[in-house]
Amino acid sequence: MSMDLQRFHATYFEESREGLDAMEAGLLALEGGSLDPEVVNSVFRAAHSIKGGAATFGFDKMAALTHVLETLLDEIRAGKRALAASALDAMLGSVDVLRALLAEAEHGKPSDPSAVAAVHARLEAELNGTAEEAAAPAKAPAEAEPEGWRIAFAPSPSLFMSGNDPLRILRELEHLGELDVDARLDRLPAFAQLDPLEACIAWDMGLRAKVPRSAIDDVFAWVVDDCELDIQPQQPAAADAVAAAEAAAPAAGPGPAAPPAAAPAGPVAVPASGHAGEAESSIRVSVDKVDALINLVGELVITQAMLKQVSGGMDPAQAERLFAGLELLERNTRDLQEAVIGVRMLPVDAVFRRFPRLVRDLSSRLGKQVRLRTIGEGTELDKGLIEKIADPLVHLVRNSIDHGLEMPDDRKAAGKDEAGTITLGASHQGGHIVIEVADDGRGLNRDKILAKALERGLQVPDNPSDAQVWDLIFQPGFSTADAVTDLSGRGVGMDVVRKNIQALGGEVQLESRDGHGTRVVIRLPLTLAILDGMVVSAGGEVVILPLSHVLEALQPQPDDIRTVAGEGRVLRVRGEYLPMLSLADHYGYHGGQRESLVVVVEGEGRKLALEVEELVGQQQVVVKNLERNYRRVPGISGATILGDGRVALIVDVGGLVRLRQQSLPQAA
Template identity: 45%
Template sequence: MSIDFKQFYQVFFEESYEGLDIMEQGLLEISKVGITDSELINTIFRAAHSIKGGSATLGFSEMVSFTHVLETLLDEVREGNRELTAEAIDLLLQSCDALREMVRSLEQEQPIDTTTSQPLLVAFEELLTDHVAPTDGETTADVGALSNQANALEETFFGSDGAMLSTDRDAEINTETDSDIATDSAAACGRWLIDFKPQPQILLTGNEPLRIFRELETLGDLTVIADVTGVPEFDQLTVDECFISWRLLLASEADHDTIQEVFDWVLDECQLEIRRVNDVEAAAVQAPQPSQSAVTDVAEVIAAEEEPTEQLVGEVALAQVTAPVAASSAKDKTGSPSAPTKTPATPVKAEPTKGDAVAMTGGGSGPSIRVGIDKVDNLINLVGELVITQSMLSELGNNFDMEKLERLANGLEQLKQNTRELQESVMRIRMLPISFTFNRFPRMIRDLSIKTGKQVDLILSGEQTELDKTVMEQIGDPLVHLVRNAVDHGLELPDERLAAGKPETGSIRLNAEHKGGNIVIEITDDGRGLDPEKILNKAREKGIVAADQELSDAEIYELIFEPGFSTAAEVSDLSGRGVGMDVVRRNIKSLGGRIEIESHLGQGSTFRVHLPLTLAILDGQLVRVGREVFVIPLVAIVESLQIKTDLVNRVSGNMVLYRLRDDNVPIIPVYREFNIQADNTELENALLVVVEGDGCKIGLLVDDLLAQQQVVIKSLESNYKRVDGISGATILGDGSVALILDIPGLIKNAARPRKRVHSSRAA
């Protein structure tokens, strides 16, 4: 039965993106601190290895060959044979970008374009070739590894002349002479026999036996014997499973615990036995003979020229068998392990963290989300509580009488509580830490710093603040614009900062926190700040503001969001085209959010973005106009009041203003906007709900205020059509439909007859 691997594509794409993010973050951290951290290198290597393994499984040969070169370079760094230079870090970061392009192409079912990856491959090969050649007995990975692996495999089972190895030949390879034993016995306190049988899935976790053997070599003299009797027929081979076990003979002064530490990261993925043996037992250790069928099958693999996918299968099988050859041959002529230029750190197995994420996919297709297991457990518990309550109510329904009325009321209250908790729990499943968005900025800041010649320090805080997945996906691009502008417009060059009495390195701070029912994201820089006079003069030049019009600083800052507005002296690939900030505000508005600016000339600026936690549920105020019920988003309401006629002023264009302290608030009769019959069309003693959006206030004239409640938002556009002033609809408890008012849309409609309306409120 053949397996349709397409069902695994979406999971592979998502895990590849995550792996690339891990690689990028690790490389940036190493670049920042300037120290090659062994744990970070292991993490980066495992991410690259997982991408390579998944690519091989699914037959994406271009990704396999590309990641193989990355893996080779990283492996040399892991083993201490190479320093991770700035040049290598730049290449690896560019490779992350190239791999992302490959994954996107595969995701869109497009052929992979090697325009970007091919020059990188050449650069990697040059870097690897220029490296100092390994000492005698050491091996390095070849870029064209398949042919070399095949040759090594052939020599494992056959002599150099192609003849089958004899028992004497096996004894020569896998056992030591009496003189060798005597020499080692004088140098070492003991001999250890290690039987190591990994589980087939060990390769899926990024663990490779070869690297364990190399670590053992640092402890003493190692002999590696492979048992290939478990290798199945070729047509039963799978590319990501290990079928080989090993018997290891180690002459070392190390104790049992020290040896076992080398295997700590794979203890739960193998059968392991470590015991001390004497010299006679050590000399008697022989390699198990491979079966004739196994040898024949492998020989056929070497000789056959198959399709690319089958070559990948062969490559994995060959790598499994050649591992012991590489490990045992890594001794110098004296029989002792070659000392690496830098002692590699003991591999550390990553421990699972609390609330480990699990992938939730729609049958292997479509977008998915990772959910902490604690959230899933909580959801299951709530469903259990709901089932219990439902059973209790069903029981009460049998032969119901008035004596059960109190129990029925209690059961319904319990049902209400369970339903509310279940709703909140389901919503939390969609909540993800905003670190998923913040993680893109260290790389961007590094690239911008190089491009602009500015020294920038990025400070992130509040990364674990949770936000709805849909909101997070849509806020990414606006945040990119704001951070890019903070670097390009906000921060000064190092010499300018020194002249202003500031440190050479400027800082960009990203912070996220919950406030009320919203999330607030702040982008703060310690740069030059916004110049109100310069902005106002530019706006007057463009005719956005009249020459005699006076604006407060807050109103002047709002001008930078006008389409086509820019104060940049030169147009660059970063900014100056007047495109971007208007899109930022429009995208934030579409999410039901708003943006505020706080700036001090010469000290810096803060852009503060307010967003709802989710787009699926809304806290709203129900209002009645005639027989219709509308929902006003609670976050937009400033206050509700009864109109006093002495504070009402009429201006030209039939606009009615209400004097609210320092503001002149336009009054918008809801019944007139939607052409419905209202109970009261007079202003005297009428109810006014003052709302705010886009930095402006309006008063909505309504007949009555009803309850406040959470409502589930339903799209009106997808179920009917777009209606100006309406953002969606919801179904109330009595089954009726209530329309949700779009406050920014109503403000826009109110301002439409005039070219521009400015609030007269103080800054």
């Protein structure tokens, strides 16, 4: 009986991509000094699965390459050969080639035969022992590492006031290895005298991991001046028996006997894998099917809004049961919408996990020492946003390494650690996800940026603030790099980064301190599908203000409105003067009544007072792409369909802030 194997191809390609990601992460962990046998086994299993499927489906080039890779990994995990740096480099190269071969099998995109042959030859050379001499020196640094560290950490009472959290520090240490923690309560007062704003607990910790002292110093970098800290190496004689058992495991027999001792750490090392029961309860669903479901839920939200609006004109006494049913429909619709959108939510780690390899390759190429630090990898974001945010983040990380971080000698001369740090962080704030890319490099040079702006004839405000100066690097083609290369200055393409983020309904902010580094903050909506909006009337038309940008609504007094030279009209709100903008005038609406209310909104770190006629209400709206169906309109992020069938525009608050800044009088 013949069987059509092509219907299994899609599943194989998807699983192989996941396997290659797991292989790359495992190899980078081994290169970083991990001695966990389960890491080697996870890489071996991924190679074995890819080889088996390739042989079954007739992808001969993939099968041949993974056969050599699998043989090399099997000998390493069985203890027959040392894990040499040259072998790791060859295996990482094989991951790139396997990705190309996978694309060839899936999409017919030809791979580079010379690259395939070169990687195959490197793996064969490792198997034949030509690179054995490199193995001993490669292992020397790892053997010089202590078996673990003993850490005594006593925060000062005022630690909380600097915004630091001791529990966050403990969690970061857990990422480095197995951590034993004992709390010291000798400074803890009686309950009646307890002050929740003072740190009273100290900790004694044992970290069982062969990591460099610098990795631990990084964890405590933000609190080193607000604590008593003692970090001592743990000598091999005092190390945990588990480490000794792992070292002796290869001699006990073939490789598969080793994993059981380390197996419990598996779910912790790879959180995405979960428990076996979780894997059995999941299914693979086409993204197109999920998108179709979200579109249907969006139409249901519009229909529910229409029914609610129509029912508003009915007599409540006669339609009591109808109103009760509509309220239930509204609750169920919101629950359904949240559940369906949750299906599309993925951890931002889907983007972050590509950066360890990028950082490794670029730092080697540029001769720099770079340490990558990630925070909040489990923060969830809509899949559509994850796919579109990847390229801007890659650009920012590349520029941070190339233009932001100094060479090791320069850093040492400046009193810094020779290894620079790139931080990738993600967190939820209100209705947004905030992603930051930070480095501890040289920072932006204010004078150099201003000189370049004047040289190019750009308009610069009188006595510009730092934020206005940093904003200049978002001008098209702006760069302060002395030499143009494929990785040149931080300004190259930054206008494209901002444009791409704005197209997603987000905004970009940049902070920098000379000699201390640069931080780029990206704020994005959690999803592009549905948002909570404040419905307002302006110039006789209905517009939507995203609720996540709204701070307050008020009725201004005439005495609180002033006209300031160079600023236009401003509104005084509790001692703060906010620029005012009429929505009717801005969008060219000429109907309606006089605008008597103000809605205070915030975008890109700046507040704006928007004049409106009436606050109509608050409701969920389904976001429709205006650019795809019409064209891009400055100050508008999209449109929606109201319950009565009318189209209402959704205000781009960040865009309004930028447009107003550009319209102010400026001097060169």
